Amino acid sequence: MSESGGIATTPEPPYYAVIFTTLRTEGDDGYGETATRMVELARQQPGFLGVESARDGLGITVSYWDSLDAIAAWKQNTEHLTAQQRGRDQWYADYMLRVCKVERVYGKRKKEG
Amino acid sequence: MSESGGIATTPEPPYYAVIFTTLRTEGDDGYGETATRMVELARQQPGFLGVESARDGLGITVSYWDSLDAIAAWKQNTEHLTAQQRGRDQWYADYMLRVCKVERVYGKRKKEG
Secondary structure, three states: OHHHOOOOOOOOOOEEEEEEEEEEOOOOOOHHHHHHHHHHHHHOOOOEEEEEEEEEOEEEEEEEEOOHHHHHHHHOOHHHHHHHHHHHHHHEEEEEEEEEEEEEEEEEEOOOO | OHHHOOOOOOOOOOEEEEEEEEEEOOOOOOHHHHHHHHHHHHHOOOOEEEEEEEEEOEEEEEEEEOOHHHHHHHHOOHHHHHHHHHHHHHHEEEEEEEEEEEEEEEEEEOOOO
């Protein structure tokens, strides 16, 4: 899911972050295709602000949203619900999803993403 | 920085997360050694709850803390200040650090880490 390609450009806080940390099971089983599709679909949701993703054994995907309502609506998206079910049943050995309010930001941006 | 080896075991929210997203410059220049040392040092700080890290082009390290005061104290740690300066000057092309309050958690843990 690195097609986001970099650091998300987000507005001034406060806004919300969903930190999704995962350990995969063996094999792909359609995971890669669905993961790409979910990022594409998330980008189309109201209130979506950006996404950052890395996998290195552990996978970490952080998505940014303008409100808790936007996160709740994305969680209930029909296609996303199907993916969540496959994630729980098939793709993830372990996962943890943390919903957070971003309060302060510090950064250095040499390049605009 | 994957020596943490997995998903952090954290208490019931609320607690705090620091999402540190980075794009590295070319070359190591002491980065790997310092990154390992900083995780080791963070683990010794009061209020440290856990850390998760992955790099895949983009690097994402999320550290968890029991209070904003614990994060502020870690930020002011002398050895950490030196590392922060080298990070800004030398190791990171871009970075963004977001301080967040973790409000809700959902997870599936097959294995205890």
